[in-house]
Amino acid sequence: MTTAATTTTDTAGTTSAATRPPVQFTYRSSKELVACLGPPTGTSVGDKQTGNIRAFVYSKDGRYLAWATPENVQVVDAISMQPICEIARTNVLDLVFSPRGNFLSTWERFVKREGDEPAHRNMTVWEAATGTEVTAFTQRNQSGWSMQWTHDEEFCARLVTNEIHLYHVKQLANGTYSPLRLEGIANFSVSPGKSPSIAAFVPERKGAPASIRVFSLTDFQRPKAIKTFFRADNVQMYWNHLGTHLLVLTQTDVDKTGKSYYGETGLYYLAVSGNYDCRVTLDKEGPVHDVAWSPNSKEFVVVYGFMPAKATLFDHRANAIHDFGTLPRNYVQFSPHGRFICLAGFGNLAGTIDIWDRKRLTKLSTIDGNGASVCDWCPDDRHLMTAILSPRLRVDNGYKVWHYRGVLVQKEEIPELYQIAWRPAPATLYPVRNTLSPAPKGIEVATSKAVSSKPVGVYRPPGARAMAATPGLNKVGGGAGKTVPGMAPKEPEGAAAAAGKGKKKKDGKKKGEVGA
Template sequence: MSTNKSITQFSFRSQKELTIWDGYPEFKAVNNFEKPDTTARMFHYSRYGHVYAYSTNLSVKVFDASTMDKLCEIERANVIDFWLSPQGSYLATWERPTKLENGAGSNNLVIWDTKTGQEIAAFSQKAQNNWNFQWTDDEKYCARMVTGEVQFWESKNIGKSVWARLKLEGVAQFSLSPGKAPAVAVFIPEKNGAPAIVRMYSIPNFNTALSNKTFYKADRISMYWNDLGTNLLVLTMTDVDKSNKSYYGETNLYYLAVAGNFDCRVPLDKEGPIHDVTWGPDSKEFVVVYGSMPAKATLFDHRATPVFDFGINPRNFVKYNPQGRTICIAGFGNLNGTVDLWDRKTLKKINTFAASNASHCEWSPCGRYLLTATLTPRLRVDNGFKLWHHSGTLIYEEAVNELYQIGYRPEPAARYPMRNVSPPPNPIKILPTAGGGAKAAAVPTGAYRPPHLRGSATPTSLSDRAAALDGIGRSPTSQRRVVGAKSGSSNANNKNGKKDVPSPKPQAQQPVVNPEEKLKKIRNLEKKLRQIRELKDKMAKGEELAPAQQQKVTTEVAVMRELANLQL
């Protein structure tokens, strides 16, 4: 694994393989990761990225995410779900409950020490929803919900006598806050005409609530803490909209301060459902996407006052980059995948592009790259992922058959200082096409697909691709081949160069280019690059580019690749 701290890391899981890659500019598998021999069921990073774990039908394996050294292996064949504590010191597993001979339920919720793999506590937990333990950020305390109460332990004494109890009749949900002064928020649904309640308490002072908010129209809720743990957004949902304005029920958003000195209903001036909400990394503002389609996106300050309107568009997703400089507002799922990138400092739109069929989206920890992915079973064709520079340029694309899960290793944003919104690194790392001077296939969107990932229409395994990315050219179980990938937007095959894999179709002979024509092409490509860089300079200064100019910028990688081949 690379020791370069500027290189981010991400993992992805397909039907056939689980792997971990270095991010930009490497885009290759790490060398010392112990891949599972059988199909992986899921993987997780701990909240702060210290630990990585995956499960199979045989066991759960836990690794140090920095070194990829195996910490432990928990041999349990029936793990349905698992979760890691924030610092990665503990792991909780949940299995389907079974009845013992005496009629009691099995201890199917188990807590493990990730350093030793030792079981340290076990409980009976029938329901899978709300099953997992929650820990405070520093892992000093942990909690779980049982009927009528939330039980707390000091983490060093999990499974021993309960340290503290928060007894509340009808409690249905709880959430521990992040931050240095942890609080707990609890939700009690409506019952017999009484309103629903959200209360917040300081841990472990449960005699008096810090904050108390009652409301109707709340069958269930989602809770969104800011990173400091000082404020909470509560999204309330009903199963049925009694006004018959929405098929999906009714939603409302409430703002609560842990200090108890302020709470309100967030003023949303467009009727319809709330699609997404996110806090800014500074914990002082948040963005809400709401209303019947096309939806509205609004920025609110720390007192829930609207301060900026991003406009009305078919969007249902919003996310700040970790540094808080760029905001992604997009339309995924049943929408067309359009992504808007906004500069938070100037509140001007940077770019708009299409991430068609995307069902997953997240920022890299460095805040400079946006990952979009098409996952199965949400969509069973065109599975794979794309990396976009924060200026909106597509810089990498990889097709992955039956891609189930993908995610970055979390890292502190402070490791990657906030930078101005700028064009992609110049020059982007471009290599000539494999085969010595063969003409590169045109990529209509300017997507960066390294040469070793072009050349074959036959999808290959991830191990083949990883071997090619490492410069090896072969995997332990396959002959050498030019690794390729077919994406939904383009077919980046090398149609003229030689292939190491037999093809049923005859290959066209590489046309001979005389020196004058070659020199003329080089000059034309260099001219295009100068024009593109001028446009990127304008973009960096905040100027709005016409659609044709934006399209020209996206061709930079294809132009650079073609130039690299001609200069061989």
């Protein structure tokens, strides 16, 4: 049975709650898609959408909300929920907006064509405001299927066999591109910021070390920065928000020393200018569990080591400046303004969440997030959402919204909850506060002690969570939608039904190969 959403109002702070723009989130269950206001109201926005909704996504600027059904794709105004356009494309399983929301990309399951039929172009780019098709490609794998865009949407790029194809958006429709050719390239990432770069990863080959090379978009001949290393089968790349520095988390499939079942990890730091790079020194043996940049782009937190793990804050030269202690944690995320840090333990850990004040480096509260599949900061920098999703857990599905003081201010039980996300909003809409507010009156105050509970799910370090060879992975420190440890990527609900029973045979073509 679904309970009504319950809310309270946080009245403290330099700006009253009444004058702050309302925050919004959307959730998708087996029966409906619903947009709601966050604290303090909790009321729904617009009409509920019913039926088989396979996936939804907000544009990164918060203007649009789009969702896919077996029959079509709907795009609406995210605030009013009024229709913008309808895209008559069936069997869409995934979708994503470009950074400014001007383009929407969709992915369908690849279907092998018979005889001389042209290859199935199952990845399509549309104009978001009109639903007009811009271009289409063949992209067989769902992992890393979407284009990567520069922040200003002037350029976009995609990975094919041994090449990155860079398109000027004005020439995207006619297929004109500039190729960056690197033999054996397995992954790449376009940086954020006003002067974007491309970082390309080439694994070890024939005794040569693996490498990360950073190129300017205007010069593919000479890399601006390069870092080589051994023991790296795959990597995960973390840009700071300005796009000036890059953290590279390396992973091997097997730990040859025999110390870890999940392989070895290493963490490297590169300046895009090429004037500084190093291996980040970690003083506890074991894997790197998570990394997050501060929104100020000058510091980052690493969670590392065999359990109980250690969490450390580093400066812009990768020097350790604060030790958060040794606890069972494997997840870290900065709040949008960077004032608060969430350190948590998910997967087979108890789900305990610690909220730290970055300014004073003191712990403010401890929250019970047992069983959470989602943990994400609200754009207002004051609230944190946790949610338990299906199919990872079939019981206790629903969401909770917490004040950073550890007070539960909003919750709702939703049977078969599949997806939930905040509507993105610029941090500048919500003022930075010089003083911390007292705990508001809420539904429930979290305990100050770590919560002991039965472990849920199976925790796997990064290398065992299919982080490898994910073309186009572009993690910008602690942004929305960050994956909770133990939650391996899964297909949207309805994908299995669309595919039919059983697995299809491979078609023998190379991963990422494009059509004509």
